[in-house]
Structures are given as structure tokens and as C-alpha cells.
Amino acid sequence: MATLSPHLRQATPVVVDHARGCEIFDADGRRYLDFTAGIGVTSTGHCHPTVVAAAQEQIGKLVHGQYTTVMHRPLLDLVERLGDVLPEGLDSVFFANSGSEAVESALRLSRQATGRPNVIVFHGGFHGRTVATATMTTSGTRFSAGFSPLMSGVHVAPFPTAFRYGWSEEAATDFCLRELDYLFATVTSPAETAAFVVEPMLGEGGYVPGNTRFFQGLRERADEHGILLVMDEIQTGFGRTGKYFGHQHFDVRPDIITIAKGLASGFPISGMAASAELMAKAWPGSQGGTYGANAVACAAALATMDVIEKEGLVANAAERGHQLLTGVRDRATEAVGDVRGLGLLVGSEFTTADGRPDGARAAAAQQAAAAKGLLLLTCGAYMNTVRMIPPLVVSAAEIEEALSIWSEVLAEV
16 A cells, blocks of 8 residues: 655644635534645635636646647736736746746756856745755755755855844844855855845745845845846745735845746646846757646636735735734744744744744644644744744634634643
8 A cells, every 4th residue: 555755744634625715624524724825825715716617617628738839828818917917027937837946947047148157045045845946945954955966056145034143134134245245255256146046035944024125235236246136936926925026025126036836826837037038048948848837727827816806815915914913923922032924924933031943832832723723834944933824815803813823822832
């Protein structure tokens, strides 16, 4: 009898029978409030009727049309529709299946377009699990350990994680920009640096938002040295942060963005967007894939974008995110060293009395919440941050229900 790999460890004991919106029901009919959203994927909630109907209709027409062999209407419509929401100037799109593939495609384009070998990533970032993207990931060694040698040409600069440094955000930002300049002077010459690859807000790295001065500092250096600025919007895109894309909080212009997760409400699709001029610098044959831009996934993505617009889900993420962040901060106990977030991405970092990471207590809190019917996840280098990622359709009442459960959890742990 075949079994799942023992290393696919489940964060909760739940076996789902069915789900709708923010709710999951197990085989015994027990209801859970899902504040994981498939790690930020089910943006319109589970089984949104509009998305389900679009996928069902498309399945009856065409399941798969390989997009370098034939074109199909959902793909062409999705490209056109993305043009309405992508940052100005990013008018050319390449599709793949996973976030890792999207980041690798951005890496490949950056190197080919600039003719430079190196990229700079930022401490605490997560970009994927393939050899290339695991090399670029520094949110935890579990993503890159045990299969060295990794890819060459990746260099790491600090991210302004003010709480970890014990500094103000201003001091942390000063330090990070100085260290970036020092990296240029000592490790990778600007003339050999193709791109900065950075998340607007660290995801797996502990739910740490960046800030305007930091990202504008990256933009200034990119412009000065001919370096491309790649914003990894895989977890922060499509309304998740209370703006359509996370970088829009910081008034910064990317050269490339990567997208996935919330685009299609659970159907696997990812991509990158760049200007047509930049995309034309990719080498012939460097972009492709069997399953990229799957017809059903494209139909689901179009439906997802319809729901986001018609139901005002970007504004809802901002409003409910403020409610959630304020509520979690108000309920924080001495076990929680910091609470932070953007929109519907909220993290509570657990620390000991002397300020050290407390992964054990974070794990206990996450498990206690699941036992009480609230599904959460942990993240961070020490897995000591409990993160809340409800679907964008979450209601004020569901936020209050989650906060009530969270209060009980904090009282216990």
C-alpha cells in the first residue's frame, strides 16, 4: 500500500470533507474557521460560486491546450484582463504553474537581459523550493539543506526586520542600505549584478513588511547601476495586503513582478510580468512549459478577478485587515513580542521573557487554535510566528470569532 512521504507533515489534523468561504468541514461535520487560505491561495474563499461555475464550464470545453502549441480564449482574455491591474509599464506576461517557476523565469530573464551573472536577495526571503529558488531563499535552512551544491551567483543583503535587530525601523533601514552598498564594494560589483529579488513583505520569513525608504533605496540603486528590481508578489498580490499588489504600499516601481497564489482561488497558475521591451530580451526558447496557462486555471483566474472587483475585496482586505491587526495587537500577552502585518497578512511573534524566539509556544498556540476550530500556520526562521491569512471574503463577524478564539488560546499558552 502506498503512503504519503513521512516528511509531508500536516499543520493540523483536519481531513476536509467540504468547504465554503472561510469555513472548512471535516468528515464528521465539524466546522473550522480557515485562516490559512491554502497559504494565501483561496483568495475568494473556498468554492466561490462564480469561480466554481467558470471552472465547470471550461472543463466541458477544453481542459488543456498547451500554449506554445495552440492558443485558447481563457488565456488571451486573462492576458488582457491582467493589463487592467498590473503596474504601469508591465505589459508583457509569461505564465507557469508554481511560484518557484515564476521566480526562476524572472531570474532567467534578468540574467539574459542584463548579461550579468549575480542576483541579490534579502535575508528572510522565501522564493521557492527548486535548486535555484531554494538558493535564493533565506527564511529557513530547511528549504535548502541537504542537496548542495546550490546555485552560484546569489548574494544576500539584510532586510529591515527592526524587531529582530532591536532597533527602530529608521535605524534598521539605514543599516540595510549601508550593508547593501558594502555588499557592492566587497562581494558583487554592481556591474555584475543583474537584479534585486525581494518580497514587499517577508512571508515565510515571519510576516515582516518592508518600508517605503528601503524599497525606494533599492530603486535608486537599481536605476544608478542598471540593475532590475524584481518584486516577488506571489503571497502579497491580488488584494491580499489591502492594495492590489503589496509593493503599492511603498510607492516603488518594479521592473518585474512575479505572481501566483491568490490569482486563481486555488487552481495552479503563476507568472511574471515585465515590460514588452524587457521581455523581448529573453533568449529564444527560454520560456515555455507543458502545463503553463492551463485553460481551466485561466478561466478560474478570470472569475477570481471578477469577484475581487465586483465584491470589493481589495477594500475588504484593507478594512478587515485593520480590524484583525488591531484586534490581535489588543489581545497580545507577554508571550507575544511583536504583532505586525499588512492587510490580511498578520503575524504574532512569540518570544521568551528574555526576548529569545519561542517556537515551542508558537506551535502550542497554533495547535490549541486548531483544537478550538481556528486553523492557523507558523512561520519564521525559528517557526515562532503564528500567521493569520484568511480569505479576502472574510467578514467582520468571522474576524471577531477568530479573535475570540485567539484570546482563549493566548490565555492557555
